[in-house]
Amino acid sequence: MCALKTFKLGGVHPPENKHSADRPIEVFPIPKQVVIPVNQNLGAPSSPLIKKGDMVTAGQLIAKGEAFISSNVHSSVSGKVLKIDNMMDQTGYKRMAVVINVEGDEWDGSIDKSDDLKEQITLSREEIIKKIHEMGIVGLGGAAFPSHVKLMIPEGKTAEYLLINGVECEPYLTADHRLMLEKGKQILIGAKILMKGLGVDKAIIGIENNKPDAIKHITELAKEFDDIKVQALKVKYPQGGEKQLIKAAVKREVPSGKLPIEVGCVVNNVGTAFAVYEAVQKNKPLIERVVTVTGKTVKEPSNFLVRIGTPLNELIEKSGGDKEATGKVVSGGPMMGKALNSVDVPVVKGTSGVLLFKEDESVRVEMKHCIRCGRCIQVCPMGLEPVLLTQLSERGRWEEAEQEMVMDCIECGSCHYTCPSGRPLLDFLRLGKAKVGQLIRNRGKK
Amino acid sequence: MNMLTISGSPHVHDDSTVKKLMYGVVIAMIPAMLVSFYFFGLGAVKVTLIAVISCLFFEWFIQKYILKVPVTINDGSALITGILLAFNVPSNLPVWIIIIGAFVSIAIAKMSFGGLGKNPFNPALVGRVFLLISFPVQMTSWPVAVPLFGEALTDAITGPTTLGFVKESLKSGMTVAEAMAEAPSYMQEFLGFQGGSLGEVSAIALIIGGLYMLFRKIITWHIPVAYIGSVVIFTGILWFVNPQQYLDPVFHLITGGMLLGIFFMATDLVTSPINTRGMLIFGAGAGILTIIIRIWGAYPEGVSFAILIMNAFVPLINRGIKPKRFGEKIVNNK
Amino acid sequence: MFLLLHTCFKQESDGSVLTNIKENKEVNDVLIFAVVSLSAIGVSAAVILYVVAQKFKVIEDPRIDIVEEELPAANCGGCGFPGCRNFAEALVKKASNDNSIEGLNCPVGGSDVMSKVAGILGLEASEQDPLIAVIRCNGSRKNAPKKVNYNGPSSCAFAHALSSGENGCPYGCLGLGDCVVACDFDAIHMDPDTALPVVNNKCVACGACVVACPRDIIELRLKGKKEKRIFVSCINQEKGGPARKNCSVACIGCGKCVQVCPFDAITLENNLAYIDYEKCKLCRKCVPVCPTEAIHEINFPPKKPKPEVKAVQEVKVEKKTGDEEVKKLVPVTEKKEPPAPETDTEKKKIKSNI
Secondary structure, three states, rough: EEEOOOOOOOOOOOOOOOOOOOEEEEEEOOOEEEEEEEOOOEEEEEEOOOOOEEEEOEOOOOEEOOOOOOOEEEEOOOEEEEEEEEEEEEOEEEEEEEEEEOOOOOOOOOOOOOOOOOOOOOOOHHHHHHHHHHHHOOOOOOOOOOOHHHHHHOOOOOOEEEEEEEEOOOOOHHHHHHHHHHHHHHHHHHHHHHHHHHOOEEEEEEEEEOHHHHHHHHEEEEEEEEEEEEEEEEOEEOOHHHHHHHHHOOOOOOOOOOOHHHOOOOOOOOEHHHHHHHHHHHHHOOOOEEEEEEEEEEEEEEHHHHHOOOOOOHHHHHOOEEOOOEEEEEEEOOOOOOOOOOOOOOOOOOOOOEEEEEEEEEEEEEOOOEEEEEEHHHHOOOOOOOHHHHHHHHHHOHHHHOOOOHHHHHOOOHHHHHOOOOOOOHHHHHHHHHHHHHHHHHHHHH | OOEEOOOOOOOOOOOHHHHHHHHHHHHHHHHHHEEEEHHHHHHHHHHHHHHHHHHHHHHHHHHHHHHHOOHHHHOOOHHHHHHHHHHHHOOOOOHHHHHHHHHHHHHHHHHHHHOOOOOOHHHHHHHHHHHHHHOOHHHEEEOOOOOOOOOOOOOOOOOOOOHHHHHHHHHHOOOHHHHHOOOHHHHHHHHHOOOHHHHHHOHHHHHHHHHHHOOOOOOOOHHHHHHHHHHHHHHHOOOOOOOOOOOOOOHHOOOHHHHHHHHHHHHOOOOOOOHHHHHHHHHHHHHHHHHHHHHHOOOOHHHHHHHHHHHHHHHHHHHOOOOOOOOOOOOOOO | OOHHHHHHHHHHOOOHHHHHHHHHHHHHHHHHHHHHHHHHHHHHHHHHHHHHHHOOOOOOOHHHHHHHHHHHOOOOOOOOOOOOHHHHHHHHHHHHHHHOOOOOOOOOHHHHHHHHHHHOOOOOOOOOOOOOEOOOOOOOOOOOOOEEEEEEOOOOHHHHHHOOOOOOOOOOOOOHHHHHHHHHOOOEEEOOOOOOEEEEEOOOOOOOHHHOOOOOOEEEEHHHHHHOEEOOOOOOOHHHHHHHOOOOOOOOOOOHHHOOOOOOOEEEEEOEEOOOOOOOOOOOOOOHHHOOOOOOEEOOOOOOOHHHHHHHHHHHHHHHOOOOHHOOOOHHHHHHOOHHHHHHHHHHHHHOOO
16 A cells, blocks of 8 residues: 555545444345436436336336437336336436336346356457446446446547546445445456456556545455556545546646546546446346435434435435434435435435435525635635635626636535635536536537 | 425535634734733723724624624624734823724724625724824834833833834944844843834734634635745845845844734735735735835834735735646646 | 926915016026927827827717617617617617618617607607516415425525425426516515515516526516506426426416417417417406416406306307307407406496495
């Protein structure tokens, strides 16, 4: 293990609160009904292939992604399609989803359900990419970007490093941590597959220092592979951000507005590596994932292996969430997660955790005047000026906001987290990003 | 199930508040305050109390009856202004002058711009400079420091500050060595055994306060380091060229309001630049201006003027100087 | 130079000094030098200014200034141009190119200003009926109760991106007042009881609120005769069930109003009825048939419930007499329609008298 590394610019240290770190992953019972949104990833929606009344098996393709950035969706259970309708998803809006009534647990014949470890990688590079596309693998860190797109390196660029993101810098969440402890070998094989898919010969697994057991475990396992290195990282939020991880691990800075491939890096989450292993070696599509259910009002913070489409409500009930004391339910971590309108929404591919807040925790601190202390600037990992961008955004001066590089914001929330006046900096930054993004797209059209 | 709350991320907040920051500064000022009580006795207590009470009163009155906004006198900012104002005046200042100073600080320099966070100039400094120009006699007759259980250095009741005294001596044609012979020793100056305004006499107390604020992360190191650095370099060069005529850097640092200005007034969150690159420029500029005023200006002391002048440049610095962007300098890719 | 003049002036006021100066040749020289140099500077500056003005002369239609004077000078942008000056330029350009100013309209000044402008440009103004902003949502706190707390900045644009809103309706008003901020005419305010915006008569239909609303709830509609307006106060495109779940006064797309409308003014699309304000003759037949009271009538004299039912029955009878007849009678009914409410009020008056 070499010296601890981290990124330089900005960053904060929110309390970790990893209550569920020593809870092994538990297989969550199959629910009676699942709701599978047809668009779970970044990019274009997929079109459903089945109709009302059809019988499906677990692992069957139910919606096909046809656009370049889109992903296939598979049924996570076996049963009968009740309806295809607009259902409330985690955004609070209604989007098209397939509702399936569960009958038994019948799997698609081609899936290898055994626990046997399969180390030999037999597929070629193109076959790997095709397989990942077919199996509907998306980035499981939260953004849910289709993984096969990441593997297709644009012409003129070469990948040098594969970075596996085991940082899990969000407080509370422990899904990746547990996965590394329990499925370390599979993750490493998944990393090997991704390396083959990318055509790179160096991989680095970045893990933050608050998970010494995972660092030790993975380092031990990685001894077998001389091209995979484990890099321990100093604890600092938002180290799990793609650009921050690259900076920390290989000391390169992705230029503004560019993808990591610009500096020869591709970043994948440990959860994605595991899903890739299952897809390529076991022929199993992405139909379940590890979800952390935690928070101060949860009796038994747990890590569950959950089928996609399971209602969050059931997860909360199983882990003993006290609904009466809860004032806010967040999908994801406390820094970047999304507050939910209702708990009757399904788990999707990008759901890394469900976080319950006590009522007094769920309201923001009182907002006061900006005192121009500049803390938001000091903690911004992208070197932006949130205070200035917020003012521009409040006044609708989008062109100036664009010049001040509002599009570089990674929405990590460090500025809002640290603001002594409790100003909603990130809210306005998001608004600014959306408006400036629109401006840029309109410009492209003209 | 309860009614859920929705809001944008992040859903957690660290425990820093404006109030905590402000009271942190107040705590940092306590050592210097105690030193002033020790050397100037009841006069210092009286000046401090009157300045604080009148600042709080003006802020309360203006917010409640003129602006008709929620009263925020307990956020600590008016308290800081009051203490800083007291730190900047001699301990025998008449009560009515202190009240005028508090009025100028709060009503004109702060509330007329909209209150905390919107004032371009440090309120306490505006108050001090107003008093210095309006009542020069009262503002520049400092009582001699008399320790609580000890004796004064001289028999006089009032006298100039060390800085003013040495500058006058130099002007009258003395060399540095001759002028310094009559001044308090460095050690006395360092501890605070010298004439001057309440808060500026003791270098050690101010340094303790400054370090406390750095430790609590109320201020960053940028402004103090740039300020001290530019003062040391500038005076160091002059001293090196002609030690007979120019004073050494250490003297400049520990006399007058230098350290008070560096730690408590230049670093004022509201009136200093918002990013660290700007802070460095701000600190260096204030340092150079201070020394220019001290050596060639009419007043013996230049800290307040230098900081106020740099305050005026802050919007320009904020506009022109951008922080280091991520990916700004493309690191060698090989 | 100022100093010199100053001293001269000062000295003149004092006679004794003046005599001294006259004796002093040197001062006389200075005075002459000053006068000569000042005149020289003045003349050369005039020449330079003249040359520059000629060189960079911009030939502008003088009518632009005259037209601009007629405009309200609010620079609201309601006409689609950045300001009144630009609009005046566009008007003059269009008038000289196409010999008409059709398609250009100042919503703030209305037909008064446009006819004056047309007069200046030697044209006839096309009559444009005044418009007003209409809030097409009635999801007040009572009709659409809060399901979640929104805890964030007071910005509809942000809240819209964050989630479907406090009452859960993905089409409804978020009640955070972006339209109020956008209005330059003090014409729109939030009603604290309903948490919905209310438009008052100061509205000039500049359209700033329409642009500001992230959900396109506000529409510019015909102000109507005596400010009478009928519109569907809902833009929810969900099916009846889900729409009613969030809001008791949502349009459920039942289509009853479409059937009852004698003028084909109502269309039903995506589970939502829409009244075309140009076709609508304000007959009020659609209002009572709406099961969710989503159709609003404004500035009509109130009716008592019983005669209302009768009126509906009469309508149905009328309709049964044959669609063609009704259609032919359109202009006639239009003229007949306004008295109808009056008769109602008369009835009411009588009743109240009794």
